[in-house]
Amino acid sequence: MLDREQVHKVAHLARLDLTPEEETAFTQQLSSILDYFEQLEELDTENVHPTTRAIEISNVTRPDTLRTMEDREKMLQEAPEQEGDFFRVPQILSTED
C-alpha cells in the first residue's frame, strides 16, 4: 500500500508537478499496481539469487578504438537551445544533487 506522502516524494524526485486530484488518482493506481505485484510474494525465493539481467549474457565489451560518429551539428541542433558550440540551459537555481 502506497500513501500520498510517498507519491508526493516520487513525483518530486521525477520533477513532476501533480495536482491534488492527480496525487489522489496516482496513489490509488500505484497502490493497486503494487498490490498486484505482491502476489509474487507467495513464491518461495529462499534459494534464488537476485536477478540483475533478463538474458544469460555477460562480459560484452568493445575495443578502445575511435570511430567516426554522427554529425555533431545535428546533435547540437536537436537541443531546445544552442549557443555557439554549447548547449544552453536555463538558470540553475539549486545545486542540490
Next chain:
Amino acid sequence: MATAAPKKKATSTQYEAVIGLETHCQLNTETKIFSPVSTAFGTPPNTNISAICLGYPGVLPVLNEKVLEYAVKAGLALNCKIAPYSKFDRKQYFYPDLPKNYQISQYDLPIAEHGWLEIEVVEKPGDEPMRKKIGITRLHMEEDAGKLVHAGSDRLAGSTHSLVDFNRAGVPLLEIVSEPDIRTGAEAAEYGQELRRIMRYLGISDGNMQEGSLRCDVNISVRPVGQEEFGTKVEIKNMNSFSAIQKAIDYEIERQIKCLETGEKIAQETRLWEEGSQKTISMRSKEGSSDYRYFPEPDLPPIEVSVEQMNQWKGELPELPAQKRHRYEEELELSAYDARVLTDDREIAEYFESAIAQNANPKQVANWLMGDIAAYLNSEKLTIGEIALKPPILAELVNLIDQGTISGKIAKEILPELLTTAIDSLQKFVESKGMIQISDTGELEKIIDKILSENADKVEQFRNGKTKLQGFFVGQIMKETSGRADPKLTNQLLGKKLKG
C-alpha cells in the same frame, strides 16, 4: 614519593580526526567508457560527443574493454578482491551536466573491494618515515559528467543561464573510496600522492589535478580521543592540489574542535575549500540526503572476470612504488629518503635501475640523479627520458670516479655537456679531452718537484713551521694539471717531499 616529578599539566580534552577520501581518477583511454568517441582534453566544446554520451533515445552503451582492464589492474595494485560478478547501475539525479538524468555507475557490486595501500609519512626531513596501511573500501567504474559554464558570472549564483560542454560526459572514471583510517592532513595528502603514483606506475591515468583528472573529496569528523562513535561528518570539496587537501583538513580539524569546545552544533554538510581565504565555507546542508534510486543498468550485461583473465592482468602489473621503496632500502641499502625520491616517478626509478644494472654503485648513482641531474631537469622542465645522458653513461661516470680514472671535480665539470650531448663511451670522451686523472706516482712526482722548485721560498717557510702552506702547493699542482692530479695521492707525495 617524597619529591614529585614535574608532571605534565592536565590538558583539556584531546581530539582526533577521522578522515576518509573519495577519489575520482580519469582513465587515459582513447575513447569514452561506453561510446567510441575521443576523451581528449582541451578540445573545442562539444566536439567529442555522440548520441550515446548525450543520452539520445535508442542508443546502446557498450563497455570499453580497456576500462575494465584498467579497473581490475588498479584493484589488484590496491590489494583488493576482484569481484567474480559485477554490474553497472543507474544513479539518478537531475543536473544540467548530466544529459541522461542518470549516471552509469556501480552500486552494490563494485569491480573491486577490501584493499589497502601503504603510506609513508615523514614528520621532519631526515626522520624515519611512519608507515601506515590505509584501507580501501571499494573501487568502481563510472562515467564522468559534462562541464558547465555559467554565463553572466563566474559562479553559479548570479548567472542568468548556463552553457554545457559534454566533451567530458562519459570519460571513464575510477572512484576509489578509502576506509576512515586517515587521521591528519599530512596522511591524507600522502594517501592521495601514493594513489596517484600507483595510477601513474600502472600507466592508466595522468593524475593531473589541475586538469581535474584526479579529484579528491574528503569526509572528516572529529571526536575526543577514546570515544568509540564518530562525530558529525562533513564533506570538503574543491581542493586542486595535495597541499590544498592537507591545509583544508588541518583547517577543518581546528574548526570542528572549536565547535565541540564551544558547544556549537556541527552541521552535516558539504563545505568548499577556498584557496584565496584558506578557509572552508559552507556549500549546502546534507540533511535529508539524496535519494539516487539506484537500479541495475539494463543496457549493460554484468561482468564476470575469469580467473585466467585476472591472472594475465596480474602478470602485467609493474613493480609498484611501495615494493620499489622496500627493495631499494633492503637490497640496495639506500635510505628511506633516497628510496622515496627515486621511486616517486616510475621513469626515474627505471633509469636508476638501468644504471645500477651496469654495476654502478647505487648510492652514487642516486646522488647524481637526486642532485645535479634533478636540478637540471627542474630548471629545464625536462623529463629524464628527454636528456642526452643515458643510464649506461651515468653508470660509466660513477664507475670511472670509483676507479680513480677521473676525479669527482672533473665529473661535475663535464656533466653539463653530457646532459645535452649523446656519447657512446665516456672513457673515450674523457681521454680525448685529456681529462684522465693523473694517478701515476712518477708523473705526479715530476710535477710536484717542478712546483716546489719554482716556490723555493715557500718551501723554506713551510719547513720553518708554516704548515698551512700545504694547501697552496696542492692548489698550484691542481692548476698545473688542470685539476687532473689525484688529490689523495698528491697530498701523500707532497707531504713526503715537503718533509724533505
